[in-house]
Amino acid sequence: MPSHPSSRIQQAREALAGRLREVRRDAGISGRELAVRCGWSESKSSRIENAKTPPSDADIRAWCRACDADDQVPDLIAANRQSADAHIEWRRLQRSGLRLLQESTGDLYQRTGMFRVYVSDVIPGFLQTPGYATALLGSIADFRGTPDDVSDAVEARMRRNAVLGNGALRFRFVLEESVLRHRLCGPDTMAAQLGHLLMAMDLPHVVLGVIPFARQRTVWPMPTFTVFDNHRVHADTLDSAATLTQPSQIDLYGRAFERLAQDAEHGSAARALVADALACLG
Known part of the structure; x- marks a missing residue:
């Protein structure tokens, strides 16, 4: 508890x-x-x-x-x-359903100019299709035993993710190759999701890197985190989302992101890794 x-x-x-x-x-x-x-x-x-x-x-x-x-x-x-609210538990937000969780960061997304996102588990929320988000959020709701408002939560996530279409913003993503391979949904839904990733990679304000399985790494795989400008970090664990605002913490995660980005493939090599994962769906 x-x-x-x-x-x-x-x-x-x-x-x-x-x-x-x-x-x-x-x-x-x-x-x-x-x-x-x-x-x-x-x-x-x-x-x-x-x-x-x-x-x-x-x-x-x-x-x-x-x-x-x-x-x-x-x-x-x-x-x-941040002593009163640095460690925000998912369960507290989820008591009223997953929709609230999606809406809780809406204002933050609107006032951020540069997003740096590292994921080691699932497709980043910014880049999820409705089908993939439905499967993922449904799994979370079932695991957590939260109110069944997955449809509303997916709609809220898609509204929140509209910021990805704002060319004035900058998005940098680093994904572990395993993220492309995890089967959290059916093959058709996953194929649509990987196709959406390929389209997002064409956006001029989006940079997406993938760290291959076989890459000799300079840093180890880490839990998922997002850096909002140079002001705030959200670092995820199974039971919580830590909100970090201390300058030394933000600097630490910023340096971690840059090291992870150095280990990642970008451009055509990254696209090839996504395309290979797509081909393996059969």
Whole structure:
């Protein structure tokens, strides 16, 4: 069972408090000295370090300035702001059905200029056909035991995916070759899906790479993730979608994407891998 939201918020606050404690210790100063440098009471330092009082952004800046650790301010402030909602459980969104899950990211899609998407499991949502999306979302609903609103969820996904037709945006995809081979639907539906991939690869604002099975890799296969501009990352696991906003986290996933992209085939070689998967459907 997922933990209660209040417990997750407290865990995030405790993690932030621990990081602030380490910043102070690395500076070699006591809680009392920190309080003097910040101009507040020693008890306030103690409450923050013990996660009794959540710090404000200004408190974090003062704390880091007192410890000569200004370089850590952006990450710590981002962690502070996302403490209440950094880890969004699929189940919480899915209680009202899968349609809500599709619509929950609509605004984010509209305000993003560059999408970088790596997938190791299924065809990226942006590139799914209605038939493939129906099979996938139906499987998810059955596995999760969520309300049966697959048709509405598919329609919501297709509306959301309309951003792919906006030539002013940029999309970069990296797929593991296994994604092209997984049979999540019937052969006709999968053939239509792979054909749709080939058409999407013709769009001038879409770059799609495929990492072949036999490629000597520089990085290992990873869980699926999406980088929205340089501001936010969604990283998927079986039970959750982590929303990451700390600059160091975004940088980490950005570097991972670039390494994965280097391992991928692009252009005609990538098209050949998709076409081969299509031919194998018989």
